[in-house]
Amino acid sequence: MRRPLLQFLILNMLAYSAFAQSPARFTGDWVGILSEANLPLIFHIAEDSSSGLQVTLDSPLQGASGIKCTAKTTAEDSLIIEAPGASYRGRYRSAPDSLYGVWRQGPRPLSISFKRMLRPPTPRPPFNYKIDLVEYDNADKTVHLGATLTRPLPNKRYPVAILITGSGLQDRDETIAGHKPFAIIADYLTRQGMAVLRVDDRNMGKSTGEVKKATSADFANDVIAGINYLRTRKDIDTNRIGLIGHSEGGLIAPIVYSHWPRLDFIVMLAGQGVPGWEIILRQQTDPIRPISMPAFNAYLPLVKEKLDILNATFGAPDSITLRQIKASYTQWKSTVPDSLLNILHARNVTPEMYAYQVSFEMNPWFRYFYKTDPAAFLQQVKCPVLALNGEKDIQVFPEQNIPAIKTALNKGGNTRVTTHIFPGLNHLFQHCQTCQVSEYPALDESFAPEVLTLMGDWIKKICNL
Numbered sequence: 001m002r003r004p005l006l007q008f009l010i011l012n013m014l015a016y017s018a019f020a021q022s023p024a025r026f027t028g029d030w031v032g033i034l035s036e037a038n039l040p041l042i043f044h045i046a047e048d049s050s051s052g053l054q055v056t057l058d059s060p061l062q063g064a065s066g067i068k069c070t071a072k073t074t075a076e077d078s079l080i081i082e083a084p085g086a087s088y089r090g091r092y093r094s095a096p097d098s099l100y101g102v103w104r105q106g107p108r109p110l111s112i113s114f115k116r117m118l119r120p121p122t123p124r125p126p127f128n129y130k131i132d133l134v135e136y137d138n139a140d141k142t143v144h145l146g147a148t149l150t151r152p153l154p155n156k157r158y159p160v161a162i163l164i165t166g167s168g169l170q171d172r173d174e175t176i177a178g179h180k181p182f183a184i185i186a187d188y189l190t191r192q193g194m195a196v197l198r199v200d201d202r203n204m205g206k207s208t209g210e211v212k213k214a215t216s217a218d219f220a221n222d223v224i225a226g227i228n229y230l231r232t233r234k235d236i237d238t239n240r241i242g243l244i245g246h247s248e249g250g251l252i253a254p255i256v257y258s259h260w261p262r263l264d265f266i267v268m269l270a271g272q273g274v275p276g277w278e279i280i281l282r283q284q285t286d287p288i289r290p291i292s293m294p295a296f297n298a299y300l301p302l303v304k305e306k307l308d309i310l311n312a313t314f315g316a317p318d319s320i321t322l323r324q325i326k327a328s329y330t331q332w333k334s335t336v337p338d339s340l341l342n343i344l345h346a347r348n349v350t351p352e353m354y355a356y357q358v359s360f361e362m363n364p365w366f367r368y369f370y371k372t373d374p375a376a377f378l379q380q381v382k383c384p385v386l387a388l389n390g391e392k393d394i395q396v397f398p399e400q401n402i403p404a405i406k407t408a409l410n411k412g413g414n415t416r417v418t419t420h421i422f423p424g425l426n427h428l429f430q431h432c433q434t435c436q437v438s439e440y441p442a443l444d445e446s447f448a449p450e451v452l453t454l455m456g457d458w459i460k461k462i463c464n465l
Contacts, residue, residue, distance in 0.1 A: 025092050026053065026079055029178075030099060031442045032114035040441045042178060043081070043114065045071070055081055060177035060441045090114070118444045122173070122180045123187035129153055135206055138225040145225060146206020148172055150186050151195035151235055159240030159264065159463040160195040162226050164219075166247025166270075167365075171205045172198040174246065177441035179428060184447045185244065185455075192456050193465045195236060197226055215368035216248060220255040227260055240264045240463050242383075244455075245271060247396060247427065248369075250387075254377035261382065265462045267455055268387040270396045270427050273378070273404030276369035277307040282397055288344070295343040302332045306358060311371050318362055325358050326351035378405060379412030386418045386458050388451060390425030392435035418458060422451060 030043045042058040057067040069083045079099070081088045090101025099114040132149045151158050163182045165174045173180035186196040202209035202222070209222075223243065230236045242265035245253040250271015257263050272279060284303050288296040305328050313321040329351045333341070341347040361370075387405045389398035398421045409417045426432040429451045430443045459465075 026073075026099075029117040030114040031117050032099075032112050033438055033442065034103070034110065034112060038436070038438045040177070040438050041114075042117070042441055043069075053079075057083065058178065058441075088112075115442070117178075117442075122183045122446075127187075129190045134229070136225060136229040138209075138221060139228070143202060143209035143222055143225065144207060145199055145202075145209075145222060146172070147197055147199040147226065148186070149195065149197050149230075149233075150190040152190060152193055155235070157235060157237040158193070158195040159237050159242070159465070160197060160230055161189060161242050161244050161267075161459065162223060162230075163196065163198040164223055164243060164245035164249030164252050165199075165201055166249055167369075169201045169204050169211065172200045174198075176428060179430075179440070179443075179446040181246070181428065181447045185452065188452045189456060189459065192460060194459065194463070197230060199226055213364045215364050216252050216372065217255060217368065219248075220252045220259070223252060223256045224260055227256075242266065242459065242462070244269065247271065250396075251369075251372070251374050251377075254374065254381050257381045257383070258377050261380070263383050265383055265459065266381060266385045267459070268385065268405065269429065269451075270389050270393055271387060271401070271405065272374050272396055273387075273401040273406075273408060275371065275373045276366075277311060277371070278400065279396060280370065281307060282400065283395065286394070292340070292343050295340045298336050298340045299344055302329065305332070307370060310358075310361065310367065314367055314371055318359070321362060322355045322359065326355045329354040375404070375408035375411075378408035381409060381412065382414055384416040384418075384462050385409055385414065386420075386455065388419070388429075388455065389421050390427060390429055391421050391423045392425060392432055393427040394435060395427040395437070420454060422448065425451070 027045050027047050030045065031040060033040050040060060042060065044056045044058070046054045048054050053071040053073075055069040055071045056065075057069055058065040059067075067083065069081050071079060071081045073079055078089055078091045078101070086103065086105040088101060088103050090099040092098075093100055097116045101112070103110045103112045127150075130151050130153055133146075134149050135144065135146050137144050151160075163174070163185060165182070170176065172182065174182040182198045186198050189196050199222070200207035201219075202211045202214065210218075227241060230241060231238045239262075242263060243253040243256060244267040245251070246269040250268035253266045253268060253271070257266065281303055285296060285300050288299055306325060309321060309324045309328060313324065333346065336346075338347060385405075387402055389396065389402055391398060402419050402421060406417050406419055422429070424431050425448055426435045426440070428440055428446075429448050430440070430445045431448060432439055432443060
């Protein structure tokens with residue numbers, strides 16, 4: 001899910017850096033968190049026999065990758081990395097395997113440490129299954145989609161699962177913070193006897209199509225295009241087509257069912273069961289709770305009224321919405337004491353500044369997400385549904401959404417519903433420690449094996465494999 005108010009450093013103010021001493025100890029992938037911005041950074045360091053160390057920088061939460069840096073080692077066995085506007089000087093520590101040093105950007109140096117990433121590799125060849133790189137269009141030829149179809153080697157008709165990514169634009173592997181969960185899921189299920197179709201989102205990889213005005217309903221039509229493509233293949237059992245949706249994909253799946261009710265199954269991985277505004281209300285206010293309950297109690301009504309205004313003015317000119325947003329903020333600020341405004345970093349925020357911030361939540365995707373109640377679609381679903389979530393998910397809260405999903409399905413007469421909340425897992429189904437979004441790239445695990453096992457066993461039972 002998107003986190004609209006999560007504050008990131010803008011790219012041109014990033015501190016570009018890297019490390020190097022004796023090349024062997026520095027080569028690899030390293031991750032650190034710039035604590036003042038809660039911003040994870042990843043360095044990829046390789047040794048080149050002709051030019052020395054090659055270094056690139058990723059900022060996963062900003063969607064930036066492959067930023068080129070220069071690096072050199074020193075006589076003191078230190079590594080210096082340079083990039084426009086910033087530099088990093090770090091030394092290697094063997095216990096633990098880490099790099100520790102100083103990031104210089106502007107007048108004040110910042111200490112930052114990096115640890116070596118030991119993440120298991122994404123599945124690599126040789127594979128014991130067939131891999132087809134495919135492309136197809138939607139019905140009116142306005143969207144072109146690139147995808148990978150995997151299926152077991154024996155030449156027969158297979159049940160198939162279509163993987164649906166979460167919010168934001170991702171490639172067919174749903175690459176997030178360096179992790180490729182859809183490649184892992186596809187590999188696992190194909191080895192279990194399933195065909196799997198995973199697809200690039202619009203304007204990612206081989207796919208094209210309008211994205212600025214697109215909503216979850218439009219992305220549901222892209223999934224239907226995938227279904228129509230699969231129905232042309234002789235190696236697919238078209239009576240056993242199911243969907244596996246992660247995050248927003250868990251909302252898209254029942255929308256697809258409302259248009260194509262012949263689906264064999266739906267798996268919702270951290271899918272939503274309540275309107276988007278309820279999820280965003282918690283995303284934007286829960287972080288204040290541990291800091292100050294009085295500040296939380298003061299801030300909650302402001303966010304709630306903002307979301308009410310966005311929903312009430314759906315379809316109205318933006319000028320009307322922003323006028324109401326500014327008036328709401330002015331009234332709220334006049335009632336909150338300076339002590340709480342300081343905690344909320346709002347004392348110097350003007351109504352115009354607040355309205356500008358809210359304007360990023362006014363595009364068609366957000367407005368559709370905020371206003372849509374998944375229950376309206378879930379109540380139409382009659383096929384078996386598996387709804388899974390991680391206990392530590394702070395983006396799609398399990399205690400808020402899993403019961404709502406089950407209630408809506410049952411209300412529509414669907415009793416073939418299985419739910420499970422996995423202890424200790426985050427939104428990406430990783431075992432986590434802080435379980436914050438900024439921790440995602442620092443974790444070596446890309447997708448918990450117990451989730452693969454439960455999901456695979458459930459699908460095999462549904463599909464009689």
